[in-house]
Amino acid sequence: MPPATETAVPPRAVRLRADATRNRERIVAAAREALVELGPDVPLDEVARRAGVGNATLYRHFTDRAELIRQVTLSVMARTVKRAEDALAQEPDAFAALSRFVFEAADERIGALCPLLSDVFDRQDPAVASQVEQMQRSISAIMERAQSAGQLRTDIAVGDLMVAVTQLTRPLPGTCCAGFDRFVRRHLQLFLDGLRAPACSVLAGDAATLEELQARQ
Amino acid sequence: MPPATETAVPPRAVRLRADATRNRERIVAAAREALVELGPDVPLDEVARRAGVGNATLYRHFTDRAELIRQVTLSVMARTVKRAEDALAQEPDAFAALSRFVFEAADERIGALCPLLSDVFDRQDPAVASQVEQMQRSISAIMERAQSAGQLRTDIAVGDLMVAVTQLTRPLPGTCCAGFDRFVRRHLQLFLDGLRAPACSVLAGDAATLEELQARQ
DNA sequence: TCGGAAACGGGGATCGTTTTTCCGTTTCCT
DNA sequence: AGGAAACGGAAAAACGATCCCCGTTTCCGA
Incomplete structure (x- = not known):
């Protein structure tokens, strides 16, 4: 024993x-x-x-940095899932739900999830794995509804959305640009416009889920 | 002599x-x-x-870190200007020129220009200032041609483009994701799609030039 | 080819920062 | 009110970056 x-x-x-x-x-x-x-x-x-x-x-x-980061990640994921579920339930228009979720995810500092993709994490951690799965599910629901409604292009997946939003919302290093937030909103909106169906371009490569992103390391 | x-x-x-x-x-x-x-x-x-x-x-x-960063910045700006001029001169289609420039700017590691916006720099430095101005001019030329052709939305400016491309192309911290590059291409393409005229949304706030970005600090 | 000088590389002293521990004091619960 | 849990500040230890020194190598001009 x-x-x-x-x-x-x-x-x-x-x-x-x-x-x-x-x-x-x-x-x-x-x-x-x-x-x-x-x-x-x-x-x-x-x-x-x-x-x-x-x-x-x-x-x-x-106990150490890794443990703190783990807790932050869990917390952000939980809040993000909540936001996703609310957006899906409360917004009648499918693309409006996606837009709302994207802006709210930015507010929730989804950029803090970067470590998920890096090597700091124990990939076996059950709490983390289950949260990731739940997040994948709730965001997928939003995207699939918009895709079914013919409002969202079909050549993208959750991984594309999450990574791009993360990137666009990260503060520039060394910059404390006042009004940078408003700038970020503009870029998110531009990106969302690029997501609309019918698509005016074809994307190279494959759409990726979160699990695939983590797996490919 | x-x-x-x-x-x-x-x-x-x-x-x-x-x-x-x-x-x-x-x-x-x-x-x-x-x-x-x-x-x-x-x-x-x-x-x-x-x-x-x-x-x-x-x-x-x-002599020190600042001097090294300064040289890197100058070098990247020079290469970027070259790419911009080539794209404008060689691409018959206005939006194609913009697309080409965006992808090439990513290859040139335009993300290395972040320090331009932060406080590391002597804003009086004539070499830097003149390069910035030249870069602003050459990219503006591409964008204005596309806007005149009715292919690019008119509520954006050089600052929007540069910052967004910078953000989308930055490597995720701690990640050496193989195949991340292909991912980045997809996001750049999506963003470009969002830039097309006619725009399907209105952007909040003002478009910004590079000088304004630097100024607002 | 050869001599001299410029440039190089590795290693180690110095300095600043971050992490970690310690202990007297405060806050909370029963 | 008493006792234990939790707190904050500050000092000690560990870490990492910068910078310099000096013997060796590489280049250039004769």
Whole structure:
């Protein structure tokens, strides 16, 4: 009987104190912003500073950088799924649902999901894998509805959408361009216009799902 | 009148040895690639390694990081201007010229021009300023021809194009996704499709030139 | 071909930054 | 109110980048 008992479920073994939960959430939120702004090598002290907590608190909650990034990723995916489901349920027009989701995904800092594609991650992690799958499903639903309605070109897939939105919304390094956000909105809109059916070009290569993106490494 | 003036022109005062020029070019090329891949904080040792030279050689040629980045920027701008002029001159169709330029700009690692927008640069630098202006002119020419031909929407400007292409072509951090290039091509094509006139949406905000982008900081 | 000088490469000292640990103090729960 | 959990700041340790030194190699002109 290996030490399954003590290592299996550390997180919810004991109820966290109220301030501890609050701080933990603050840290994840701050890390999300800092990660997209400063990149994956952002100093953890910077994250702590933005969260308004001491650096020791950060290390108390997350054993290392990888664990923090993992939590940020899970959190962003959960919020993204929520947004996708809401957009699909609430928007009558199929392409309007897609547009709304794209802009909201930008607000949710979907760019923070970059690490999913890189090597920081344990691809076997069940929590991550299931979230990815769920996200794939909810976004696919939006896209397929728009494609069925003849409003969205059919030669693209979830991977195209996610990667392009991620790219377009990443802050330029070293830039704190005021009004850059408005600029980003313009580019997202232009990209969305390019997604409309009937397509006025043919795309080379294959559309890719998220799983394929991760797999091809 | 051979080397009469040694005071006026420090750079070309003495002819560089053959291997020295070769190494210098290698370093600039390696720095261009490394900058887009690893970001503006890439270790200079990494640049030297990629260039296949010792780190001392790098420091011998460039006094510091800023000077190296400056040279990379100048080099990329020069190559980009060349590509823009060629595309305009050689492509009969106005939109085809724009498309060709976009893909070639991606090949030229236009993403390496990010520092232009950040604070690393002396905005008074005459060499840089004149190159920026020239680039603005040559790309404007392509866009205006396409707009006059009714093929390109009129609510965008050079700044939109350059920033969006930069964003779409940046490598994802930590990723050495094989076949990512083909992916990027697809996204550029989608974006280009969104640029076509007649536009199927209205863009918020104003189109921006490169100078405005730099100015608003 | 040869001598001298320019350029090179690797290694290591120095410096700044990031991570990690420690401990006295504060906050929360019962 | 008491005790434990959590906190913050700051110092110590670890890390990595920059920069310089010096023996060796490469190029150029005679």
